[in-house]
């Protein structure tokens with residue numbers, strides 16, 4: 065059975081679709097049996113495409129995320145997915161508040177902690193930032209997904 069991975073941020077239009085898109089891109093290239101999805105803890109942007117600044121930054125590096133559409137995280141995701149990754153601590157706490165038991169609570173990890181990032185535990189929100197903020201998020205998630213792919217290859 066495919067391993068299911070969910071990436072979660074606040075709006076599901078910047079960080080988590082980028083994390084999902086990068087992971088999807090790499091999984092396809094390696095032909096791994098992994099399903100990817102993303103969601104936002106907030107419902108502000110349900111049905112929207114990723115932010116055009118994130119789409120354009122991804123496209124610059126050859127990654128297409130224009131087909132992704134935002135949805136809101138729901139409690140049942142904690143059952144459905146094998147891995148649930150939060151982009152920041154607020155997203156993590158909001159998801160953990162919906163957990164039915166300790167197993168579900170412990171499933172919600174900070175993505176950068178999962179990959180043992182040397183400097184950061186949270187992916188900064190680029191929404192109110194400039195182009196450099198989007199480039200920073202892309203590079204951070206590119207590196208983090210490379211590390212996580214090594215875990216997926218071993219499954």
Ligand code: 4NP
Pocket residue numbers: 073074075076077078079080104108189190191
């Ligand atoms: P994301 O960024 O959580 O990385 O998708 C945001 C997108 C929208 C908003 C905040 C953050 N917003 O306030 O609408």
